[in-house]
Amino acid sequence: MAQYTPMMQQYLKIKADQKDAFLFFRLGDFYELFFDDALKASQELEITLTSRDGGGSERIPMCGVPYHSAENYIKQLIEKGYKVAICEQVEDPKATKGVVKREVVQLITPGTVMEGSMLDEKENNYLASLSAFDDGSYTVSYNDLTTGENSVALISGGFDAAMSELYSRPVKEVVVASDFNEEHKQMLSERLGYTVSHQDETEIVPEFHKLVEDVHQDKLLTGFGRLLNYIQHTQKRSLDHLQPVKIIELKQFMTLDMYSKRNLELLETLRKKGKSGSLLSVVDKTTTSMGARMLKKWMERPLLSADAISTRHEQVEGFLDQFFERETLRDELSNVYDLERLAGRVAFGNVNARDLIQLRNSLGRVPNILATLAQFTHPKIEKLYEKIDPLSDLKTLLDESIADDPPITVKEGGLIQDGFNGKLDDYRYASKNGKQWIAELEQKERTQTGIKSLKIGYNRVFGYYIEVTKANLRHLPEGRYERKQTLTNAERFITPELKEKETMILEAQEKSIELEYELFLEVREKVKTYVKRLQHLAEQISQIDVLQGFAQVAEAYQYVRPEYTDERIVNIKQGRHPVVEKVMKEGTFVPNDIYMDESTDVLLITGPNMSGKSTYMRQLALTAILGQMGCFVPCESASLPIFDQIFTRIGAADDLVSGHSTFMVEMLEANHALSHATENSMILLDEIGRGTSTYDGMALAQAIVEFIHEEIKAKTLFSTHYHELTTLDEQLNHLKNVHVRAEEYEGNVVFLHQIKEGPADESYGIHVAKLAHLPDVLIDRASELLDQLENAQPDKKVKELEESEQQLSLFVEEAKPKPVNEKRSSEIEKRLHSLDLMEMTPMDAMNELYQLQKRLKS
Structure with a gap:
C-alpha cells in the first residue's frame, strides 16, 4: 500500500470493501475506474483505456466517464448483471488540505435500481432472498425498492419448488447466505439468469420491526431479515417507503410451476423474449404503468377463492355495462403518472421538482376519476369509489409550493412558486429590481458624463463595473470613479453607489438559490409524510385500471363470464x-x-x-x-x-x-x-x-x-x-x-x-x-416403405410373442426348486408360487425367474 499515492491508497481501501462491484470513484467532473475495474469496464462499455502514475513502479490502468452522463454507463453494467458502487466526495475540496474525503454513498445492483431510465415501467424490479432450512423448506422474500412492496412465502416442496416460485416474478437478483448450496447457486445464476449476492445477517433492527408486526414464523422473519439487511447495506439512505410485509399464502392461489408458465407463454413467448405473442399481449388493456404491473401479478397468481373470483367478475361486468363512462375513465387514467414509483422516489430522497409536478398533475386527475366512477351504477364499482383517497391536502401543498416549470436540477433556483415564502419573495424582488436599477444607472451615467459608449457589465471575477474607452476617460468627473481593471482599449471602474447595489443583487441571487433549495427539501420532507397514503391510492388506481382493461378485452374480443x-x-x-x-x-x-x-x-x-x-x-x-x-x-x-x-x-x-x-x-x-x-x-x-x-x-x-x-x-x-x-x-x-x-x-x-x-x-x-x-421422390419412397412396414408388422409381433413364450418356458423349467438346501428350496418355491406370471410382461417374468435361478444356483 505504501508505494501508492495517498489518493490511490484511499481508492484501494474503499475498493477492498466493494470487491464484487465496479467502483465509480469521483474525481472532479468524472467517475474514474482503476486496475481490473478499468480493464473490464473499458471492454464492457467500449470506452478508452488509459493509465496514470499512482506512485507505484508501474502505471495504473484507468478509464472514466463524465459524472453528468454516468447514468447511461451504469445502466449498461446493471443490465449485464454487474453491480456499481458510487463513491462521492463528501467534503468541499476547497476547504480541504490533502486528500478529499470520499465514501460509497450507494451500491446499485440489478435488484436495487431506482433510476427510471434503468427500469421497465410496466414491470416490477424484484430483489429476492432465498433462505434454506434443515427440514428441506425454504423462504422466498421479495422487495421492489422502487415501490416499497415487501412479501414473503414459505416453500415446502424443496429447491425445485423454490425455483418455480422465483420464476413466477420478474426477479433480477437473489440474495443467499454465504454457505448456500453451490450447485443451487449455479442453477440460480446460469439457469434462471439471476445475479446472486450474499448476506448472512438476518436480525431485523428495531426501526424496521413495524414492517413485520404480522409475521410470527421464525423462518419467515429469517428470510425477510436477510433481504432487509442487504437493502440497508447497499442503499445507505432513508427507506421510509418500505411497506409492511405481506405473507404470500400460496394455498390461496393457483400453482403454476416454471414449466407451465414457460410452456403456456403467459408473459413471453418461447422462441423470442418479449411480450408480443404471449397471453399478456392480448389482455393488457391497462392505461397506467402501475396497472400493467398489477395485471402481471394477477396473471402470475390466479385465485382459488370462488368469492374473490366472483367479486372481480362482477366488477368487470360493472365496467363492461357502461361504455361511455368507461372510455371517460380510460382517458383520465391515461394521464396519471406512476404514483407507486413516485412515492418510492420521494421516500428515497432522489425526487426532483419535475417529479413533484408529475405527482401534482396526477393528483389533479383524481377528482375527475372519482366523478366518473360515481356515474357507474353497479354496487361493486361503488365499493371501489369509496376506497379512493384524493389526497387534496397534498395537492394543495404542491400547488402552492412548486413552480410550474422547474429545472431538472435542484440547486440552480426556479423551483418554488412566488408567494410561498416571504423571505424568498424579498430576495427575488431585490434581485429583479436591482437589475432594473443597474439599467437605469447606466443611462444616468451616460447622461451625466456625455459618454454614449459607457456601459455597465458583469463578470464572476470582478462583479459589476462601469467600462469607459480610453478615448473618453477625460470626460469622467474627478474623485467619484474608482479604477478596478485596465484593459487594452478601456478602463473599468466602480462607484460607491454601484458597489452597494452589487452587494445587494449578488447576495439576493445567492441567498435566493440557497433558500429555494432549503425550501424544496422542506417540501420534499412534507411530501414524505404522505407516502403511505400515496401507496394506497396507487393500489386502488392500479386495480381499477386492470378491471376496466378486462372489460375492454371482453367487449373487443367477445369474451364471456365463466x-x-x-x-x-x-x-x-x-x-x-x-x-x-x-x-x-x-x-x-x-x-x-x-x-x-x-x-x-x-x-x-x-x-x-x-x-x-x-x-x-x-x-x-x-x-x-x-x-x-x-x-x-x-x-x-x-x-x-x-x-x-x-x-x-x-x-x-x-x-x-x-x-x-x-x-x-x-x-x-x-x-x-x-x-x-x-x-x-x-x-x-x-x-x-x-x-x-x-x-x-x-x-x-x-x-x-x-x-x-x-x-x-x-x-x-x-x-x-x-x-x-x-x-x-x-x-x-x-x-x-x-x-x-x-x-x-x-x-x-x-x-x-x-x-x-x-x-x-x-x-x-x-x-x-x-x-x-x-421432394416428390422422397414422399413416394416413404409411402412405399410405410406399406412394407404395415404389412410386415403382424408377422413380426407373432414371432416376438412365440420367442418370448418359448424362453419363458425354459426359465420356468430351469428355475424349479431342487432339493439342494431345504431352507433355500422352500424359500424359492414360495416365491415362485407367489408370482402371477400370466399377469406380467414376458420381459418382467423372465427377469424375475432369472433372479430366482441365480438364487437357486448360489
Whole structure:
C-alpha cells in the first residue's frame, strides 16, 4: 500500500470493501475506474483505456466517464448483471488540505435500481432472498425498492419448488447466505439468469420491526431479515417507503410451476423474449404503468377463492355495462403518472421538482376519476369509489409550493412558486429590481458624463463595473470613479453607489438559490409524510385500471363470464385460443367445445401434426387461468371447476445448461406433474414418449395415462401419436377418446381443426411431409416403405410373442426348486408360487425367474 499515492491508497481501501462491484470513484467532473475495474469496464462499455502514475513502479490502468452522463454507463453494467458502487466526495475540496474525503454513498445492483431510465415501467424490479432450512423448506422474500412492496412465502416442496416460485416474478437478483448450496447457486445464476449476492445477517433492527408486526414464523422473519439487511447495506439512505410485509399464502392461489408458465407463454413467448405473442399481449388493456404491473401479478397468481373470483367478475361486468363512462375513465387514467414509483422516489430522497409536478398533475386527475366512477351504477364499482383517497391536502401543498416549470436540477433556483415564502419573495424582488436599477444607472451615467459608449457589465471575477474607452476617460468627473481593471482599449471602474447595489443583487441571487433549495427539501420532507397514503391510492388506481382493461378485452374480443361449480365438470362451448385467434385472419379460427363430465378424467387426443391438438390443450389451460385471475374468457359459455394447479408438458426443448436432452426434460416435467398434481388439478401432456424407441415410448405413455387415471384422477388432456393407446378406453372407465378431424382429398390432407369423439383413423404423417414440400421422390419412397412396414408388422409381433413364450418356458423349467438346501428350496418355491406370471410382461417374468435361478444356483 505504501508505494501508492495517498489518493490511490484511499481508492484501494474503499475498493477492498466493494470487491464484487465496479467502483465509480469521483474525481472532479468524472467517475474514474482503476486496475481490473478499468480493464473490464473499458471492454464492457467500449470506452478508452488509459493509465496514470499512482506512485507505484508501474502505471495504473484507468478509464472514466463524465459524472453528468454516468447514468447511461451504469445502466449498461446493471443490465449485464454487474453491480456499481458510487463513491462521492463528501467534503468541499476547497476547504480541504490533502486528500478529499470520499465514501460509497450507494451500491446499485440489478435488484436495487431506482433510476427510471434503468427500469421497465410496466414491470416490477424484484430483489429476492432465498433462505434454506434443515427440514428441506425454504423462504422466498421479495422487495421492489422502487415501490416499497415487501412479501414473503414459505416453500415446502424443496429447491425445485423454490425455483418455480422465483420464476413466477420478474426477479433480477437473489440474495443467499454465504454457505448456500453451490450447485443451487449455479442453477440460480446460469439457469434462471439471476445475479446472486450474499448476506448472512438476518436480525431485523428495531426501526424496521413495524414492517413485520404480522409475521410470527421464525423462518419467515429469517428470510425477510436477510433481504432487509442487504437493502440497508447497499442503499445507505432513508427507506421510509418500505411497506409492511405481506405473507404470500400460496394455498390461496393457483400453482403454476416454471414449466407451465414457460410452456403456456403467459408473459413471453418461447422462441423470442418479449411480450408480443404471449397471453399478456392480448389482455393488457391497462392505461397506467402501475396497472400493467398489477395485471402481471394477477396473471402470475390466479385465485382459488370462488368469492374473490366472483367479486372481480362482477366488477368487470360493472365496467363492461357502461361504455361511455368507461372510455371517460380510460382517458383520465391515461394521464396519471406512476404514483407507486413516485412515492418510492420521494421516500428515497432522489425526487426532483419535475417529479413533484408529475405527482401534482396526477393528483389533479383524481377528482375527475372519482366523478366518473360515481356515474357507474353497479354496487361493486361503488365499493371501489369509496376506497379512493384524493389526497387534496397534498395537492394543495404542491400547488402552492412548486413552480410550474422547474429545472431538472435542484440547486440552480426556479423551483418554488412566488408567494410561498416571504423571505424568498424579498430576495427575488431585490434581485429583479436591482437589475432594473443597474439599467437605469447606466443611462444616468451616460447622461451625466456625455459618454454614449459607457456601459455597465458583469463578470464572476470582478462583479459589476462601469467600462469607459480610453478615448473618453477625460470626460469622467474627478474623485467619484474608482479604477478596478485596465484593459487594452478601456478602463473599468466602480462607484460607491454601484458597489452597494452589487452587494445587494449578488447576495439576493445567492441567498435566493440557497433558500429555494432549503425550501424544496422542506417540501420534499412534507411530501414524505404522505407516502403511505400515496401507496394506497396507487393500489386502488392500479386495480381499477386492470378491471376496466378486462372489460375492454371482453367487449373487443367477445369474451364471456365463466361460471364456477363444485362439480368436477368442464363444459366449454365454442372455446377459442386467445392468442392464436388474434394472429389469424378474422373468422378463420375454428372454435371447439371441451366437455369432461364427472365420469371423464382423461381425454386421449389423437390426430396428425399441425391439426391443432396443442392449441386445443393450451386453450383450456389459458381459459382456466383467465377466469381465475378475474378476466372473462374466450368462448360462448363456460362452466368450470376451480383448478388448484396446472401442469403442462407441451413442446420440445433441450435444457443445455443442465445437460438434459429433450427426452430427459420431458420425463422431468412429467414427473413433476405426477408428483404434485391432485384430483383438482389440470394436466396437459403432449406427445409423451416420442424421444425414445417406439415400444419404450408407448410403454411409458400408457403407464403415465394409467397412473393419472388410477392414482391422481386430475382432469387431463393427453395427446399422442400412438394409436395403439386408443384401446385404453376399453380398460379405463374415466378415459375418453377424441380426435382432431382431418380429411384426405385427392391425395392431400385437409385439416379441419375440429375436435370429434373417438380415435383418429390414421396419422397422416406423410401427408404432412408433403405439405412441407419435401421432394416428390422422397414422399413416394416413404409411402412405399410405410406399406412394407404395415404389412410386415403382424408377422413380426407373432414371432416376438412365440420367442418370448418359448424362453419363458425354459426359465420356468430351469428355475424349479431342487432339493439342494431345504431352507433355500422352500424359500424359492414360495416365491415362485407367489408370482402371477400370466399377469406380467414376458420381459418382467423372465427377469424375475432369472433372479430366482441365480438364487437357486448360489
